[in-house]
Amino acid sequence: MTIKESFELAKKDYEKWGIQVDHVLEKLQQIPISIHCWQGDDVGGFEVNKSELSGGIDVTGNYPGKARTPEELRNDLEKALTLIPGKHRINLHAIYAETNGEVIDRDELQPEHFANWVKWAKEHDLGLDFNPTLFSHEKAADGLTLSHPDPAIREFWINHCIASRKIGEYFGKELGSTTLTNIWIPDGYKDIPSDRLTPRIRLKESLDKIFAEEIDEQYNLDAVESKLFGIGSESYVVGSHEFYLGYALKNNKLCLLDTGHYHPTEMVSNKISSMLLYSDKLALHVSRPVRWDSDHVVTLDDELKEIALEIVRNDALDKVMIGLDFFDASINRVAAWTIGTRNMIKSLLYGLLMPNDYLKQLQEEGNYTERLALLEEFKTYPFGAIWDYYCEQMGVPVKETWLDVVKEYEKEVLLNR
Numbered sequence: 001m002t003i004k005e006s007f008e009l010a011k012k013d014y015e016k017w018g019i020q021v022d023h024v025l026e027k028l029q030q031i032p033i034s035i036h037c038w039q040g041d042d043v044g045g046f047e048v049n050k051s052e053l054s055g056g057i058d059v060t061g062n063y064p065g066k067a068r069t070p071e072e073l074r075n076d077l078e079k080a081l082t083l084i085p086g087k088h089r090i091n092l093h094a095i096y097a098e099t100n101g102e103v104i105d106r107d108e109l110q111p112e113h114f115a116n117w118v119k120w121a122k123e124h125d126l127g128l129d130f131n132p133t134l135f136s137h138e139k140a141a142d143g144l145t146l147s148h149p150d151p152a153i154r155e156f157w158i159n160h161c162i163a164s165r166k167i168g169e170y171f172g173k174e175l176g177s178t179t180l181t182n183i184w185i186p187d188g189y190k191d192i193p194s195d196r197l198t199p200r201i202r203l204k205e206s207l208d209k210i211f212a213e214e215i216d217e218q219y220n221l222d223a224v225e226s227k228l229f230g231i232g233s234e235s236y237v238v239g240s241h242e243f244y245l246g247y248a249l250k251n252n253k254l255c256l257l258d259t260g261h262y263h264p265t266e267m268v269s270n271k272i273s274s275m276l277l278y279s280d281k282l283a284l285h286v287s288r289p290v291r292w293d294s295d296h297v298v299t300l301d302d303e304l305k306e307i308a309l310e311i312v313r314n315d316a317l318d319k320v321m322i323g324l325d326f327f328d329a330s331i332n333r334v335a336a337w338t339i340g341t342r343n344m345i346k347s348l349l350y351g352l353l354m355p356n357d358y359l360k361q362l363q364e365e366g367n368y369t370e371r372l373a374l375l376e377e378f379k380t381y382p383f384g385a386i387w388d389y390y391c392e393q394m395g396v397p398v399k400e401t402w403l404d405v406v407k408e409y410e411k412e413v414l415l416n417r
């Protein structure tokens with residue numbers, strides 16, 4: 001049976017529920033995923049005076065062939081994009097600046113240092129998102145940045161974030177699509193603090209200085225990313241969820257939820273609807289924590305499907321900015337991007353192919369039997385046949401055939417690095 005024939009059969013199952021599959025596929029095409037560049041080189045970046053990865057995050061594995069230069073990283077991203085259906089965005093960090101061998105410290109970064117990325121994004125019809133990098137730097141060595149007791153260190157990082165917002169604005173203007181500039185800081189303490197408030201007062205003051213200049217939101221939106229703990233900040237992080245949720249609400253910024261930044265039983269899917277009641281938009285870093293914020297490649301698990309369902313059933317596709325955040329150096333890095341991004345898109349398709357209005361009605365009527373029955377039965381509806389057809393229509397490999405492409409690329413390119 002051909003892909004199309006399977007699709008036509010599967011379509012009938014969904015149309016019985018009033019689900020317009022063709023409209024679903026049109027909608028799916030419109031959803032951009034922000035794909036993080038840092039999976040391609042283990043969060044290394046291209047700084048002339050490169051520092052070791054720090055900030056309480058870690059990359060494990062030594063799979064051969066990681067990108068060493070901007071050209072190699074862009075080539076690897078291009079290869080992954082040929083395997084992922086739809087039009088997407090690339091999420092950059094400040095450490096991916098290209099300074100022609102000149103040592104430019106982070107507080108002096110300029111839009112021109114990302115001109116090659118903008119040229120490339122234009123050539124490939126991509127959006128760009130951005131992040132100041134407040135780790136892997138000597139001024140972050142003691143694990144404090146925007147909340148540091150030393151005003152000079154705080155000022156350095158404030159200036160870096162101010163410069164980063166201007167770069168985000170540059171991306172937005174050049175590419176005609178709003179850039180999300182997201183701030184995450186590693187600040188925290190390994191052991192029990194004697195004062196949780198003072199660092200948070202300093203962080204708030206630093207953020208107020210960073211955001212003092214208004215930037216047109218059609219070009220740049222600001223997000224702040226919370227965390228529960230990191231390596232070396234197990235007992236306390238300054239930028240907790242409560243801190244940033246409050247800051248974002250009071251200052252009309254986006255609160256960014258990273259799915260690895262909560263207690264293992266705390267689900268980001270359960271937070272989305274509450275936050276959308278009080279915020280116009282929110283942002284996600286979709287990751288997969290295994291035991292801790294391990295940044296595993298995203299798999300099509302229940303929580304991913306639940307996140308997608310929350311976005312779809314709450315009509316929030318234009319309110320939730322979906323980014324990915326994982327870095328696995330134990331597998332082929334192009335495969336990691338492909339698996340994680342295809343799974344994110346699959347989960348959105350899964351959510352769009354649910355009789356969401358009817359399920360809401362069942363809940364309103366207190367018919368929890370049918371609600372549970374249908375939620376479970378739809379897990380084995382022929383969703384895969386729809387996905388295969390979508391991939392075929394979007395000109396990307398169907399099922400696991402993308403793996404042949406990655407194997408060929410690994411043999412021809414990656415293993416020769």
Ligand SMILES: C[C@H](O)[C@H](O)[C@@H](O)C(=O)CO
Pocket residue numbers: 038043057131184225227258285293325
């Ligand atoms: C590289 C990213 O800024 C980093 O992963 C951050 O988003 C995070 O989630 C840290 O745990």
Ligand SMILES: [Mn+2]
Pocket residue numbers: 225258285325
């Ligand atoms: Mn993150």
